[in-house]
Amino acid sequence: MYTNFDIRRFFGFILIVVIPLMTYNLEENRWRVAHRPFTSSAHFLIQTFFAFTESTIGTVQEYTDLLGLKKQHEEFRKQLALQKARIATFESLKLENEKLRTALGLIQDSPYKLELAEVLSFDALPDMRSIIINKGTNHGVQKDMGLLSESGNVVGYIIQTLSKTSTALLITDRYAVVDAMTQRSRYRGLLEGRSSYTLRLENFRRSDDVLKGDMIVTSPFGRMFPKGLPIGIVESAKNDAFNINKKIVVKPLQSLNKLERVLVIKNFNKDS
Numbered sequence: 001m002y003t004n005f006d007i008r009r010f011f012g013f014i015l016i017v018v019i020p021l022m023t024y025n026l027e028e029n030r031w032r033v034a035h036r037p038f039t040s041s042a043h044f045l046i047q048t049f050f051a052f053t054e055s056t057i058g059t060v061q062e063y064t065d066l067l068g069l070k071k072q073h074e075e076f077r078k079q080l081a082l083q084k085a086r087i088a089t090f091e092s093l094k095l096e097n098e099k100l101r102t103a104l105g106l107i108q109d110s111p112y113k114l115e116l117a118e119v120l121s122f123d124a125l126p127d128m129r130s131i132i133i134n135k136g137t138n139h140g141v142q143k144d145m146g147l148l149s150e151s152g153n154v155v156g157y158i159i160q161t162l163s164k165t166s167t168a169l170l171i172t173d174r175y176a177v178v179d180a181m182t183q184r185s186r187y188r189g190l191l192e193g194r195s196s197y198t199l200r201l202e203n204f205r206r207s208d209d210v211l212k213g214d215m216i217v218t219s220p221f222g223r224m225f226p227k228g229l230p231i232g233i234v235e236s237a238k239n240d241a242f243n244i245n246k247k248i249v250v251k252p253l254q255s256l257n258k259l260e261r262v263l264v265i266k267n268f269n270k271d272s
Contacts, residue, residue, distance in 0.1 A: 106152050115264040129173035136164045140266055146224040148263040153253045154231045157224045170256050179222035185209040188219050201248035210237045216250050
């Protein structure tokens with residue numbers, strides 16, 4: 001029976017439980033000295049526990065604050081993106097209004113009747129430069145009527161009409177031909193499409209006075225446009241390989257691949 005007695009557990013119980021209780025209840029100073037290590041250890045443990053708890057609480061609070069800041073940052077980013085989208089929309093509307101005001105000013109000031117039309121589509125074939133507009137015979141649009149941009153520059157002419165839509169050939173198409181002349185020296189020639197961004201002015205001799213930077217306008221002999229309408233600027237004027245004629249390259253005044261609206265000249269003829 002006594003063989004199962006564990007003396008180490010007994011003395012451990014005495015040291016850990018009994019002695020601290022005795023020293024805590026005794027009044028003599030010699031016993032108070034004995035319990036001081038226990039109370040000091042307990043005090044140290046309590047301080048350590050509270051310090052650890054405060055540190056943990058502070059860390060959790062900082063983490064929570066960071067999560068809040070991150071959420072606020074994401075919200076600010078969303079609001080900023082929304083404001084940028086609104087600004088872009090306002091800028092687009094502003095540009096549209098400016099273009100419309102310019103077009104309406106041309107319609108009011110022009111001696112000819114101009115019909116404002118929306119561009120519905122561009123030709124899908126790479127070697128063709130044509131557009132379809134939302135005005136047709138129901139709106140008085142007919143074949144061979146000239147087209148102007150919203151800024152008043154020559155951009156093409158009608159080649160086919162339906163009741164509600166029409167097809168127009170842009171001046172950059174390789175089959176397009178416009179009777180034109182130099183504004184400065186008044187030399188006349190035929191302006192033909194060359195590529196998406198350039199035209200060529202034909203029937204000029206090497207001695208004709210044509211210089212880089214000259215404005216090219218419609219001539220008084222064309223059947224689709226009144227005279228003097230702007231078309232493009234001479235990009236280069238050089239003599240050909242035989243030194244007989246001039247090779248003249250003209251750049252349109254604006255990109256024809258970005259047309260959104262056009263003006264149809266409805267009542268022009270040579271005698272007007």
